[in-house]
Amino acid sequence: MTEQKQPPLPHDFHPPVASFEVVSSDVSEGGRLRPEQQYAKGNVSPHLRWEGFPPETRSFAVTCFDPDAPTGSGFWHWVVFDIPLSVTELPVGAGTGEMEGLPEGAVHVRNDFGTRDFGGAAPPPGDGPHRYVFTVYAVQEEKLGPDADATPAFVGFNLRFKTIGRAQLIGVHEVPADG
Secondary structure (H helix, E strand, O other): OOOOOOOOOOOOOOOOOOOOOOEEEOOOOOOOOOOOEOOOOOOOOOOOOEOOOOOOOOOEEEEEEEOOOOOOOOOOEEEEEEOOOOOEEEEOOOOOOOOOOOOOOOEOOOOOOOOOOOEEEOOOOOOOOOOEEEEEEEOOOOOOOOOOOOOOOHHHHHHHHEEEEEEEEEEOOOOOOOO
């Protein structure tokens, strides 16, 4: 039996940019997501803090993407941008639809659940482990360009051309076939 290749990450096809560090008190690199929060039953975005981004940075964007979703195009769980340069940390739950914990001016677009917030991990039972890629983008402009009605793909298109640095943290979640 041949080993199945993992689907690419959302920025694998973007030009190389500077890297920096993102850490979390809730998600460790390659570790399991927290069931009481980051699963779809909780829909609580994790704490994220970043540093070491390029000095030319003018704003940030934060996304969460599942490249392993059985859709042919992955699944966007969270897309927020126009986070001011002065903000280098988001508290637990900043991704709620009420925008509590997000700075004024930040923009949420609809995730693939159809809501403007963080949608927790919800892989199909028995589908194997899914990676949840939390990415912080250092953006060269104060405003990315799209508005809250944009799709995650259109935000990604803009990020492709305006990102000067990127940091990622990958958590994992799996639901056994027996539930």
